[in-house]
Structure formats: C-alpha cells, structure tokens
Amino acid sequence: MDGGLIFLYLTILVSIVGFSYVAFKFGRDEFFSLKRRPIRFNRKEQKIHTIRRRRFFAKPGEGDVTWEVPWNAQSIFCMHRSDKATDDSYHIRHYSVDEQGNVVRAFALGRQWEGKRNLEGLLSQWNYWCEYMNKGPADLPSPPLFFSERENMRESLLFCMYEMGFTAGTVFRLIMMPLILFFTSHRLMALWTCRDTLWPKSVEAVSAIAPDDAYDQPRGDTPVGWAETAIARARHDWPFDPKRKVENWRGEPDGAKNALLWAQHTPPPV
Known part of the structure; x- marks a missing residue:
C-alpha cells in the first residue's frame, strides 16, 4: 500500500479517536444526549419532575431517567454559587437528604445566572415558581x-x-x-x-x-x-x-440590594 495512503488513513483514524475522546470527556452531556432537560412543576400533585439524563435502553413507557421531589416545607432549596473559585455564577439547587440529614442527591433548577448583577433575575425566577406552585398562574407576568x-x-x-x-x-x-x-x-x-426528551408514562x-x-x-x-x-x-x-411585586414583602425593597444580601449569605427577613 502506498505510504501516503497509509498516512491518510492513520490521520483519519487519529482524528476520529481524538474527537470521540474529547466529545465523551467534555461533552458527554452535550452530544448524543438530550436536546433539553425540562422540569415540570405539578401544582395538582405538589411535586417537581425533572429529566436527569438520557436512557438508551428504556422499556416501553419508562422514558428517560427522571427524578421526583415534593414541593413542601421539608424540601430544601437554596441559591448555589459555583464551586470553581474563578466562576462567579449562581443557580437554584434542590437537595434531597436522608434520615440522618446527609445529602443523597442534588440538582439545579432553571438556568444559570452569571455574576452578582444577575442575582436579581435569579430571585425573580424563584419567586415566579413559588407564585405558580403556591397560588396558581392567574397573576403571573408573561x-x-x-x-x-x-x-x-x-x-x-x-x-x-x-x-x-x-x-x-x-x-x-x-x-x-x-x-x-x-x-x-x-x-x-x-x-x-x-x-427529544421522553417523559415516563x-x-x-x-x-x-x-x-x-x-x-x-x-x-x-x-x-x-x-x-x-x-x-x-x-x-x-x-x-x-x-416583573410584579411580591405581596406582603417585608424585606429589602430594592431588588438589586436584596439580591446582594443573599449573595453575602445574609438573606433579609421576609
């Protein structure tokens, strides 16, 4: 076989292997996965259903891997900052704990917000969900x-x-x-x-x-x-x-200042 042809085949092979390695290591949740990971807020059941990852060999009606958490006073939600020292990003996270109080699993809700200047948007998103789950959609802004x-x-x-x-x-x-x-x-x-996502039946x-x-x-x-x-x-x-004001709010009236208080781990009284 011609040496140039062998070199071409080797180049193609190395390129495929290299791309596959990078795609699996850094993009295994981005490529050959799910286009969206939706979350369903179920007011009737007072539960949150969230798609976690793709199930490649699902049984009929099983759908993708889905977690379910209750929406009640015992559920733990918090504003979480990225663990990376150079990453100033935030999101809302839910924690599930066992009887001893140990965290057994966690997941993020909604989008990630970059920088402290966007914390007001994060808290607005959280208030939107609370208003929907606790009171319904009638008075929610578009x-x-x-x-x-x-x-x-x-x-x-x-x-x-x-x-x-x-x-x-x-x-x-x-x-x-x-x-x-x-x-x-x-x-x-x-x-x-x-x-596309496949919800369980x-x-x-x-x-x-x-x-x-x-x-x-x-x-x-x-x-x-x-x-x-x-x-x-x-x-x-x-x-x-x-935006719409939260009824009976007793904390910091300025939305931006209120968000910064949460970022400093000193949330205002509500």
Whole structure:
C-alpha cells in the first residue's frame, strides 16, 4: 500500500479517536444526549419532575431517567454559587437528604445566572415558581421569552448572539461574531446528535394539560423563539422584562440590594 495512503488513513483514524475522546470527556452531556432537560412543576400533585439524563435502553413507557421531589416545607432549596473559585455564577439547587440529614442527591433548577448583577433575575425566577406552585398562574407576568422546541440554524445563531447581550450594539456583535459562530457550531452539533426528551408514562399521566386551559402558553400570537420575540419587543407587542411585586414583602425593597444580601449569605427577613 502506498505510504501516503497509509498516512491518510492513520490521520483519519487519529482524528476520529481524538474527537470521540474529547466529545465523551467534555461533552458527554452535550452530544448524543438530550436536546433539553425540562422540569415540570405539578401544582395538582405538589411535586417537581425533572429529566436527569438520557436512557438508551428504556422499556416501553419508562422514558428517560427522571427524578421526583415534593414541593413542601421539608424540601430544601437554596441559591448555589459555583464551586470553581474563578466562576462567579449562581443557580437554584434542590437537595434531597436522608434520615440522618446527609445529602443523597442534588440538582439545579432553571438556568444559570452569571455574576452578582444577575442575582436579581435569579430571585425573580424563584419567586415566579413559588407564585405558580403556591397560588396558581392567574397573576403571573408573561415570561421574557418562550424558547423554540424545534430550533433551526437561524435560531441557534440568534441564541448564541443574544446570550452575549440582548441589547448589545452592532459593533460589539460584529467583533464577537467569530466566537458567536464557534458557539453556534457546537450548539448545532449537540442538537443534531441529541434527541427529544421522553417523559415516563407515569409523569405524562399526571401532567396532561386540558385542551381548554386558559393559561396554556405559547399560543395564538404569542412570539416563540429569539427572532419573533425580538421583533415583538421592537413593536412593543411583548414586554422586555416584566416583573410584579411580591405581596406582603417585608424585606429589602430594592431588588438589586436584596439580591446582594443573599449573595453575602445574609438573606433579609421576609
């Protein structure tokens, strides 16, 4: 066999092995996994159902690996800061403990918020869930964005671009475009190698939405995805950052100052 052909085969083989190693080590939860890991807040059952990881050999009706936690006074939720010293990011985390008080498992709820300046958004997200689970959806403000469940290449590009700043200027976006395209390529690879979530039949049975549910969203003229939402915001047809005051709040009235108190492990009285 020609030496050049052998070298070509070896190069291809090494490339495949190297990519597979990197994809498995650093992206095993990103590639060949799930497109989304949704969480269902079940008011009727007073429980939270969360998809944890893909089940490759599921039995009929078993679905993907799903955890269930109760929504009650005994459940432990907290604001968690990243364990990395150089990473100033936060999220809401739930802890399950045994009879001796030892943590047996934990998981994050919702998105990750970068930096202390975004802690107000994190607490707003938490208050939104509490309002829904404790009182219902009647008085909740509209969410800033409904993500598209069928994301195309344009939506992936806009996701990576707007994640770097929804109100960023044109010059900033042009400078950051190489990095945006790099992130977009990895996001597309993840989407193309992953599949949709499969909920267990037991969860589907208690999570069905009535066809005439007045609060079922998105529907009608509600914008879905970054592109439609950006256009709707420009027309003032959709709120940019809707908020509502928490009833009977007795803590720090300034939302930003209140968030910083939580970050300093001195939460205000409520």
